[in-house]
Amino acid sequence: MIQLDQLSKRYTKNDWALRDVSLTIGTGMYGLLGPNGAGKTTLMRIVATLIPPTSGEVSVYGHTLKRPEDIRKVIGYLPQSIQFYPSMTGRELLDYVGVMKGIRHAADRRKQVQDVLEQVHLTEKASAKVRTYSGGMKRRLGIASALLGNPQLLIVDEPTAGLDPEERVRFRNLLSRFSVDRTVLLSTHIVADIETSCESAAVLSRGQLAFRGPLRELQRHADGKVWEMEVTERELALLPPHRVVASRREGAVVRCTIVAEQSPGLGAVLVPPSVEAGYLALLGGERDG
């Protein structure tokens, strides 16, 4: 169980990156959504004990920020941008991380390293220098290092950015498998990643909590507001872009899905909302307001 209580972070005077965020996160995968600059990464870095909060408290499986060293023992952290020592092989790096995570016995460490390598499908490249890895492979190595030591909380920041579709799917499945009896805190602005793997999520906007709860509740923010209609290209250009959820060309016209309080025009029909539409409705309302 992870609890955030009135968490705030201010970098400079009057510049609040996070303000009074309170959350309770149980086991399973938990999504953290929000536009760029919403404070997702700041929140994750506080939970990962990389930076101290300005105020508020964090509890991770009973460990609080008063003893950050204890929190580090139960978490795995994969930051948004990741690099490893290029002269090491993947296996050497994981062995090093294993030592740092307190896996003392070499045999035990070897086994765990092998397990995580298999989980992230890096066994074949395990003996190659990290400098030869592609971006996707480095991410997988990153997740492997975060998984080592079976942490109770896995914090992953934008894990699928830059991955090809196949790797994204594989990654999501891996995280889903791992989240059984554990917590995975997944931050992203790709709603599809959350939609397919999380049951609950929180939405941050301008450092404040805009939503928290099950995804279907987030979906409900768009109830009676999602419309589908056919428009010409010229008409599409006139629509506010942050309200267009999807658009698909069908011959001379474009079939688009729009989030709006009222019917956006002739021929618009109400359709059931998606999570993405709910997210856009939530944030779009804020933007409009």
Added chain:
Amino acid sequence: MGKLLAAFRLECRHLFSSWLLLPLPVLLGLWMASSLSSMSPAQSQDLYLYTMDFQRIQFTLSLAVPFLVGVTSVRRDLDRPSYEWLGGLPVSSGTLLTAKLAAGMVYLSLFPAAMALVYGWFGVRSGLPADVLRGELLWFAVQHETAYLVTLVLALLLAVAIRNRVVYLIAFCGWVFGTFFLSEFVVTRLSWYALKPFLLHQMIQDGMPATEAWSIKAGRGELKRILGFQLAAAALLLAAAGAVLHKRRPSLALPAWRLATGALALIAVLAYWPYGSQLHERQQRLAVKAQEAGLDRGGEEAPDGRFPVDKASLAVRWDNEAGAVRLEAALTVRRDRLPAGKVPFTLNPAFPVDEVLVNGRPAPFHRGGQTVTIAEEALRADGKEATITFRYKAPDYDWMPSPLEEGYAAIATKEALYLPAASGWYPHPGRQPMYEGGDRLFPVRLRYNALTFGDASWEVRTDGFGTEVFATLEEAGGGPDKVFQSGRADGVSLYAGTLIRSGKSGELPIVTTPGNRREAEAFGDKLQQIRAYYDSWLPVREGNGIRQIVYLQAPSGSGTRGSNTVEGRSLFIPQTKSHNLDNFQLLAAQKAYLFGDADQHTFSYSGMPAEDFSVVSEIRYLLLYLYYREGKGMSEQEVLRDVPYFAGALGDSSRGEDRAYGKEMRQLVEKAIRGGKLPEVKKLLAGFYREGLTVRQLPDEGLEYPRIPYERWLEEWDKQMGGR
């Protein structure tokens, strides 16, 4: 521990797999080897001198490496957003920092190791005694390691505290400031010696650290004080870096790091104390001298009151209990030669007087700066003679900084003695202004040739020292406690430290440093040939020629002005790279051996009154000339062309008011040689030699020499040769 070890191994791997860093220690070693290889006979071949030059420049340059290693090792991961995953691991920032420091030191130790290998190789080739070589290697290694440690820790702190790339520029500035700038401008030029311990290494300083004779044995105490502070400062910097890291990344250990930083700051201040109090003491002594110099400038000098001393007995003893050198100077004087009123003596003000006795009875005295005055009534007792005994103490260092380097007028510790006569380490009769000054930057310095004692018979006893003591007088007794004596001398200097006596049995001994051994041996061999030549026909042993050569790099502040001096029966040759045992010094030693003076030049007759005119210089040169002509078998032209000064003294360009006396006299000699009358020439010159041909420098810069008019030379020539 496992985590620290793993982090250490990783850091080592980074350092030892870098193609940029790995060759650097080897390159520094090669650079040193190349520098030391440049020693050649034209210049000094003093291994230590060249090594210190290397330490001053190239080693200082090498301190850029710890800056680079420190900054890059922090910026590689601790300071890099893409290595943030490391921060999520349950390992303390202190562990990572310590691993970086330890690995950095392992790598940086390759530099001292490379330098030690090179110095060891050259040391063995130069014939350095094993214990000296071992001591010097340790001396360098301790300083190298400390310098790299302090620099590395400073770089780590800078990199931790400044997360921008500008830290490279700041580290570069720190390197320049902590070495060349601080040494040359702040410490030396501005005399801010309080900042000396902040230098990244001490060998950058000229002066005593550069002298092999005293750097280790006399400098060890001060270096310990400075290194103690530097190690405390390094611990402080490391703790501060740890505190910054722990503040940035939440940690339970932050209060402990802050506490450690505070405690180490206090310890660093306390560690500065020994050096600071020593400096304070030195500055106070210097202020007394500056005051003396000021008094002299003001023209308020008391009457000189010099008087002759018949006998001087000095006892120089290391007092283990007091941890200081104690001295007793007993001067025997004739009462009727004493000045009227209070009797003044001049003694270096850094030597505090405990007691004065007259004929064994305590006598009232007054000490004011460099002057010790004894009440008249204490000296007006019965008897023709009075023995005035001074009991006093020597300072460990008599500090005399100059805008060029930190100098010492005298050094007196158990292992090291540097007591040149010019420092006034024993009482001199009369009031003799010793110091001159000076401005704010250079408040005081020893007057050149200021002190005169007058001829006296001497006895000096030394006792309790940890190293062999050498004196400018003749040794009268061997063993650990030495006795030196001289029937007639005007002063005495004592030396002890890292010194050797070069020369085989029967040769003129050369007291020098181990690094000069080879050069001194070669010089001694050449001098021996000269001696053998003269000893066969000239009554040298009856003369007052020198019996020893002292060839040393004197710490500045000693007032020697870099020129040769004869004290007692010793020729002192102050050593520099270019002022070494070359052919010029061979000629100087030849003169000193024959005539017992340090005069190296011909007289200038220009403007000389007729009554002062003397061809003594030409006769001396003719004596020297014969060695090259007969002893070495050189031709007349070769001597004039190849031997220093001969063209000026006896050649076409020889000086006279309106005549080239030297040339005329040489031509006579040449004519006699060609006529097979060399024995007669020798007999003639030996006659003049017996009369005395010594030229002595007087305190007022004048010369004392025998007056031999040219006419007398011709007279004697005609008498001996039966005409021209």
